[in-house]
Amino acid sequence: xxxxxxxxxxxxxxxxxxxxxxxxxxxxxxxxxxxxxxxxxxxxxxxxxxxxxxxxxxxxxxxxxxxxxxxxxxxxxxxxxxxxxxxxxxxxxxxxxxxxxxxxxxxxxxxxxxxxxxxxxxxxxxxxxxxxxxxxxxxxxxxxxxxxxxxxxxxxxxxxxxxxxxxxxxxxxxxxxxxxxxxxxxxxxxxxxxxxxxxxxxxxxxxxxxxxxxxxxxxxxxxxxxxxxxxxxxxxxxxxxxxxxxxxxxxxxxxxxxxxxxxxxxxxxxxxxxxxxxxxxxxxxxxxxxxxxxxxxxxxxxxxxxxxxxxxxxxxxxxxxxxx
Amino acid sequence: xxxxxxxxxxxxxxxxxxxxxxxxxxxxxxxxxxxxxxxxxxxxxxxxxxxxxxxxxxxxxxxxxxxxxxxxxxxxxxxxxxxxxxxxxxxxxxxxxxxxxxxxxxxxxxxxxxxxxxxxxxxxxxxxxxxxxxxxxxxxxxxxxxxxxxxxxxxxxxxxxxxxxxxxxxxxxxxxxxxxxxxxxxxxxxxxxxxxxxxxxxxxxxxxxxxxxxxxxxxxxxxxxxxxxxxxxxxxxxxxxxxxxxxxxxxxxxxxxxxxxxxxxxxxxxxxxxxxxxxxxxxxxxxxxxxxxxxxxxxxxxxxxxxxxxxxxxxxxxxxxxxxxxxxxxxxxxxxxxxxxxxxxxxxxxxxxxxxxxxxxxxxxxxxxxxxxxxxxxxxxxxxxxxxxxxxxxxxxxxxxxxxxxxxxxxxxxxxxxxxxxxxxxxxxxxxxxxxxxxxxxxxxxxxxxxxxxxxxxxxxxxxxxxxxxxxxxxxxxxxxxxxxxxxxxxxxxxxxxxxxxxxxxxxxxx
Numbered sequence: 001x002x003x004x005x006x007x008x009x010x011x012x013x014x015x016x017x018x019x020x021x022x023x024x025x026x027x028x029x030x031x032x033x034x035x036x037x038x039x040x041x042x043x044x045x046x047x048x049x050x051x052x053x054x055x056x057x058x059x060x061x062x063x064x065x066x067x068x069x070x071x072x073x074x075x076x077x078x079x080x081x082x083x084x085x086x087x088x089x090x091x092x093x094x095x096x097x098x099x100x101x102x103x104x105x106x107x108x109x110x111x112x113x114x115x116x117x118x119x120x121x122x123x124x125x126x127x128x129x130x131x132x133x134x135x136x137x138x139x140x141x142x143x144x145x146x147x148x149x150x151x152x153x154x155x156x157x158x159x160x161x162x163x164x165x166x167x168x169x170x171x172x173x174x175x176x177x178x179x180x181x182x183x184x185x186x187x188x189x190x191x192x193x194x195x196x197x198x199x200x201x202x203x204x205x206x207x208x209x210x211x212x213x214x215x216x217x218x219x220x221x222x223x224x225x226x227x228x229x230x231x232x233x234x235x236x237x238x239x240x241x242x243x244x245x246x247x248x249x250x251x252x253x254x255x256x257x258x259x260x261x262x263x264x265x266x267x268x269x270x271x272x273x274x275x276x277x278x279x280x281x282x283x284x285x286x287x288x289x290x291x292x293x294x295x296x297x298x299x300x301x302x303x304x305x306x307x308x309x310x311x312x313x314x315x316x317x318x319x320x321x322x323x324x
Numbered sequence: 325x326x327x328x329x330x331x332x333x334x335x336x337x338x339x340x341x342x343x344x345x346x347x348x349x350x351x352x353x354x355x356x357x358x359x360x361x362x363x364x365x366x367x368x369x370x371x372x373x374x375x376x377x378x379x380x381x382x383x384x385x386x387x388x389x390x391x392x393x394x395x396x397x398x399x400x401x402x403x404x405x406x407x408x409x410x411x412x413x414x415x416x417x418x419x420x421x422x423x424x425x426x427x428x429x430x431x432x433x434x435x436x437x438x439x440x441x442x443x444x445x446x447x448x449x450x451x452x453x454x455x456x457x458x459x460x461x462x463x464x465x466x467x468x469x470x471x472x473x474x475x476x477x478x479x480x481x482x483x484x485x486x487x488x489x490x491x492x493x494x495x496x497x498x499x500x501x502x503x504x505x506x507x508x509x510x511x512x513x514x515x516x517x518x519x520x521x522x523x524x525x526x527x528x529x530x531x532x533x534x535x536x537x538x539x540x541x542x543x544x545x546x547x548x549x550x551x552x553x554x555x556x557x558x559x560x561x562x563x564x565x566x567x568x569x570x571x572x573x574x575x576x577x578x579x580x581x582x583x584x585x586x587x588x589x590x591x592x593x594x595x596x597x598x599x600x601x602x603x604x605x606x607x608x609x610x611x612x613x614x615x616x617x618x619x620x621x622x623x624x625x626x627x628x629x630x631x632x633x634x635x636x637x638x639x640x641x642x643x644x645x646x647x648x649x650x651x652x653x654x655x656x657x658x659x660x661x662x663x664x665x666x667x668x669x670x671x672x673x674x675x676x677x678x679x680x681x682x683x684x685x686x687x688x689x690x691x692x693x694x695x696x697x698x699x700x701x702x703x704x705x706x707x708x709x710x711x712x713x714x715x716x717x718x719x720x721x722x723x724x725x726x727x728x729x730x731x732x733x734x735x736x737x738x739x740x741x742x743x744x745x746x747x748x749x750x751x752x753x754x755x756x757x758x759x760x761x762x763x764x765x766x767x768x769x770x771x772x773x774x775x776x777x778x779x780x781x782x783x784x785x786x787x788x789x790x791x792x793x794x795x796x797x798x799x800x801x802x803x804x805x806x807x808x809x810x811x812x813x814x815x816x817x818x819x820x821x822x823x824x825x826x827x828x829x830x831x832x833x834x835x
């Protein structure tokens with residue numbers, strides 16, 4: 001009899017928490033980089049929101065598995081944590097880029113399940129405030145005329161996302177051989193902007209959030225935002241590339257993947273939880289604070305989105321010779 | 325004075341019980357983090373970010389906590405450099421050169437006290453520099469393009485000979501080894517992995533800390549294991565000596581501190597140079613200027629004062645581009661920057677106008693933290709030196725343990741532990757061959773940046789080498805580099821015989 005009461009109590013408790021067949025006991029988020037980076041913040045902020053909204057029991061543990069630009073964490077999840085139902089891993093465009101270019105040796109996107117996005121940081125292309133260039137087509141014409149006259153600085157390595165954005169734009173603008181576009185890699189967007197101010201380079205490619213401080217002070221001139229439509233707030237006055245006839249969207253998205261053999265119930269639970277975080281007011285505040293623009297994709301939609309972006313990056317990387 | 329009024333407002337922000345308490349905690353934790361091999365300022369700050377998050381601290385207190393840890397770690401790094409010949413973090417590397425010989429000569433207490441004072445002087449004046457010069461100094465940072473940075477790193481390498489007191493060829497070999505190690509990992513300018521052998525763990529290159537802890541701490545443990553049978557090694561009987569330095573010694577080091585503060589501060593202001601370059605340049609410059617009798621490298625107090633003032637001044641300098649441009653001048657400021665962004669503060673040219681309470685509160689907290697650190701560090705010297713009284717057979721296992729825990733704690737990767745052990749064995753072999761270890765780390769630290777900047781300059785100018793001498797600044801740096809390299813070869817003739825005559829077999833360690 002006592003047993004029965006206990007069971008009933010457990011059942012009521014379980015049903016009161018949520019309607020899912022899967023309930024996590026303790027949850028974990030792997031940040032595939034050292035503390036302090038973008039993935040680390042994705043884990044910590046989403047973890048905190050999950051906790052505040054009582055979507056997970058207690059707090060979410062954040063584990064840092066640094067190395068190989070996320071490759072170490074990816075390999076570990078695939079080989080050792082493949083059936084873990086309580087684990088999610090932070091990811092971004094960089095993850096997709098590296099998967100597309102085979103920079104995670106032996107790993108493909110099908111080995112994990114993609115859960116959902118929590119926002120995107122749209123790309124911008126900017127020049128110094130006293131530059132004669134005022135629009136994206138003008139910059140592209142300069143590149144067409146003499147590719148060696150324009151150096152574009154960005155915070156990622158060659159073949160990385162900052163580089164690819166410019167190449168996609170150049171491709172759409174009709175630059176025949178995109179390999180001629182001169183890209184100079186710096187350690188992070190901040191250093192790249194500084195070199196733009198110093199006059200060492202002629203243009204900058206990066207994320208909207210990286211450039212915000214300099215846009216506010218008027219030191220740089222944003223000539224194109226690589227978003228489907230104009231951004232809100234401070235960036236509202238800058239035209240999109242699309243408006244200027246160059247149809248290119250460069251979104252540095254942030255989101256999560258989960259182990260490949262996660263049960264369907266657990267997957268449904270996580271898709272729902274991340275969706276709820278995205279829809280919450282708390283998260284809207286965090287997005288505004290961090291310069292994240294909306295990108296609302298969960299479950300299958302997100303899976304398809306990642307697949308599509310990996311395919312297009314693979315094509316482009318083949319064109320520029322990074323992938324053979 | 326506007327600036328002073330703002331600073332006074334800053335003190336009003338910083339002087340609350342909560343903030344003072346956070347600064348105290350930060351300074352204390354920072355000192356320990358800095359002293360432990362394997363944990364440097366950037367990891368220390370990164371590890372504490374979650375704490376600041378969990379406590380739900382607003383922007384100013386969170387920054388006060390984290391910058392106190394930063395300054396504390398810059399102070400703390402010297403402790404294990406001096407006492408154990410193991411740099412606690414990368415900027416404290418140069419302090420081993422004279423610090424450890426001083427400790428061996430029974431002057432550990434004085435070495436710690438001098439370096440504590442030097443740290444204070446460097447950090448104190450650098451903070452004043454931050455107050456008055458930040459807007460102007462930002463313009464200096466903008467003068468440096470890739471070509472100028474390359475010339476700056478060439479200058480650093482040209483003076484490398486100053487590090488090795490004895491065999492220049494072996495120092496050159498060690499530096500070359502370091503340059504080689506620096507090339508491991510994905511090459512940013514082509515996106516292609518080099519010397520990674522398909523191993524994902526190597527794509528990010530070799531972490532400096534893994535190399536430092538392996539080369540210095542583990543090789544020390546190996547040497548201990550090797551001599552264990554010998555029993556009564558000289559190490560066990562190290563004297564502690566006096567704790568308060570003689571006034572004469574302090575006075576002698578004052579010019580070194582002054583010069584090094586300026587050099588370190590400038591190195592810190594340049595994003596992409598940083599504290600390691602600051603302490604390195606300060607040391608080699610000081611050695612060139614004042615090493616009349618060849619005492620540097622054998623326990624000269626000026627050889628401790630210079631790098632410590634230099635690296636602490638650089639820590640203050642690195643805050644200039646971070647606050648005024650939003651560009652990190654060092655690994656630690658990169659982490660602080662991420663923290664600022666998470667707190668909804670956009671660093672950049674307008675930060676001083678938009679968030680004056682944060683900026684000036686932070687600067688005031690730096691002054692407070694710095695005083696606290698001095699007050700904390702000087703009396704604690706007598707506590708620190710007791711480490712030397714611990715018999716080596718207890719100390720070494722602890723060093724090994726801290727090394728493993730520290731390195732594993734950063735990356736959570738057992739691969740890094742293997743790399744660390746490999747470096748430990750390498751360090752042990754190199755010590756046997758009497759090859760100095762410091763130039764290896766300098767090769768790794770500086771070589772990486774030197775290569776990147778050369779490649780950037782070449783890309784921008786389509787491979788035109790003459791563009792490396794395109795500005796007066798670059799030409800000036802090249803001239804200094806050439807003079808710094810050639811002059812000792814000529815002038816050295818007059819001093820060298822005297823140095824060479826001195827008995828080398830003082831029983832000093834290979835480095």
